Amino acid sequence: MTDGKPALRVALLGCGVVGSQVVRLLGEQADDLAARIGAPLELAGVAVRRLGRRRDTEIDPALLTTDAEALVTRDDVDIVVEVIGGIEPARSLILAAMSHGKSVVTANKALLAEDGATIHAAARENGADLYFEASVAGAIPLLRPLRESMAGDHVHRVLGIVNGTTNYILDKMDSTGASFTDALEEAQALGYAEADPTADVEGFDAAAKAAILAGIGFHSRVTAADVHREGITEITAADVASAKGMGYVIKLLAICARSDDGGSIGVRVHPAMIPRTHPLAGVREAYNAVFVEAQSAGRLMFYGAGAGGAPTASAVLGDIVAVARNRIAGTRGPEESTYADLKVHPMGDTITRYHVSLDVADKPGVLAQVAEVFSTHDVSIQTVRQEGRGDDAQLVLVTHRANDAALSATIEDLQDLDIVRAVASVMRVEGDDTP
Numbered sequence: 001m002t003d004g005k006p007a008l009r010v011a012l013l014g015c016g017v018v019g020s021q022v023v024r025l026l027g028e029q030a031d032d033l034a035a036r037i038g039a040p041l042e043l044a045g046v047a048v049r050r051l052g053r054r055r056d057t058e059i060d061p062a063l064l065t066t067d068a069e070a071l072v073t074r075d076d077v078d079i080v081v082e083v084i085g086g087i088e089p090a091r092s093l094i095l096a097a098m099s100h101g102k103s104v105v106t107a108n109k110a111l112l113a114e115d116g117a118t119i120h121a122a123a124r125e126n127g128a129d130l131y132f133e134a135s136v137a138g139a140i141p142l143l144r145p146l147r148e149s150m151a152g153d154h155v156h157r158v159l160g161i162v163n164g165t166t167n168y169i170l171d172k173m174d175s176t177g178a179s180f181t182d183a184l185e186e187a188q189a190l191g192y193a194e195a196d197p198t199a200d201v202e203g204f205d206a207a208a209k210a211a212i213l214a215g216i217g218f219h220s221r222v223t224a225a226d227v228h229r230e231g232i233t234e235i236t237a238a239d240v241a242s243a244k245g246m247g248y249v250i251k252l253l254a255i256c257a258r259s260d261d262g263g264s265i266g267v268r269v270h271p272a273m274i275p276r277t278h279p280l281a282g283v284r285e286a287y288n289a290v291f292v293e294a295q296s297a298g299r300l301m302f303y304g305a306g307a308g309g310a311p312t313a314s315a316v317l318g319d320i321v322a323v324a325r326n327r328i329a330g331t332r333g334p335e336e337s338t339y340a341d342l343k344v345h346p347m348g349d350t351i352t353r354y355h356v357s358l359d360v361a362d363k364p365g366v367l368a369q370v371a372e373v374f375s376t377h378d379v380s381i382q383t384v385r386q387e388g389r390g391d392d393a394q395l396v397l398v399t400h401r402a403n404d405a406a407l408s409a410t411i412e413d414l415q416d417l418d419i420v421r422a423v424a425s426v427m428r429v430e431g432d433d434t435p
């Protein structure tokens, strides 16, 4: 089937959660991969940090090296797969590989979101292939549909759950009433969250993915620094229970959307309340799901495993097959497209709905004073609910669509009112078409 074609040689950088599964699949599926590509794939070497470490798959010790730089520049290497993660040495290794004519596959969202410009420029200048499907939403084919299948459409919005760890934590809080800390411990015990889960729970991981999605979806350059980011560490069991009582569920969402006039884009990651009837509300445990809304295609939903060794390795293998086929055909995959050059507008310009919970004194005129502050900033209230507690009461308000800057000014003024003891929580409401 491969007509005696010479093997394409793969250098793997990193053999951890993802890399070890790439090694396993390259071995287990060697015959199928060779048939699909038209030439066999061969592992040329595997760069790691520590040689003595136990690996999750069987690996020929002779392939292991700690000299990643020597490996990526070797003449007998065709394809470099980077699954080390982080900025350095991943960036230098990818650049060295491209300058030596190698095709590159990476799962590194942190690098692409921070310095994608350098990586894409190097791919262009060296005529090198660059594929990175695994960098967003693990196994889910999402970037290739956006880059290729939807290249003839006009994307309005990309919205979804792109971090498995935080979805697992919020799902446990919702379904069992667990606290954030207990749910996080469970996520760590199951291997979803890292020992240091900061990138997940503070929203950095989702923000990197949002930057990549926005860049591809809107043909513009978007970096992690452009993304408004809020994590889930402040969310309490009481917030989750209160949302549940109102028919909502709290999810960490990534939202990339064109402004109403189409002249700019908003890119944000934050917890949001969504109606329990919304399809994203049914995304449980560590799963991811992303909606892409486009002019002609309408609303598309992508769903599946967004993290984990084997699911992520599946996306990496798909990219290896693509670059291998390109090398044999003498072609390249699509280049980065930033022709639209849309700028990211400030978070203050975002328009959405809000759920505001206030601890107030329970006396006549309180509602009127609170309503006056909302009205001053042109924020229209959709519903109000009051629950009394002796001298104190809790006022829960849901607004109509309003400007984020106007809502922030409203909250500041509310804090100055004597009758407001505390602003207990402010959360955005998404996925509800109420104006």
Ligand SMILES: NC(=O)C1=CN([C@@H]2O[C@H](COP(=O)(O)OP(=O)(O)OC[C@H]3O[C@@H](n4cnc5c(N)ncnc54)[C@H](OP(=O)(O)O)[C@@H]3O)[C@@H](O)[C@H]2O)C=CC1
Residues within 6 Å of the ligand: 013, 014, 015, 016, 017, 018, 019, 047, 048, 049, 050, 051, 053, 066, 068, 082, 083, 084, 085, 086, 089, 107, 108, 109, 110, 134, 135, 136, 138, 306, 307, 308, 309, 312
């Ligand atoms: N885990 C997941 O679910 C997903 C991960 N990704 C991305 O995939 C990439 C890899 O993630 P993951 O497998 O979880 O990471 P791990 O931490 O499990 O693995 C990292 C690997 O890189 C090796 N390494 C670290 N520094 C160096 C170095 N200087 N030179 C050579 N090798 C080095 C480590 O070696 P050693 O083993 O010796 O320490 C290890 O094998 C990241 O970019 C991540 O964001 C994307 C989607 C999902």
Ligand SMILES: N[C@@H](CC=O)C(=O)O
Residues within 6 Å of the ligand: 137, 138, 162, 163, 164, 165, 166, 192, 200, 205, 306, 307, 308
């Ligand atoms: N930590 C990430 C893994 C993949 O990107 C997540 O939990 O989604």
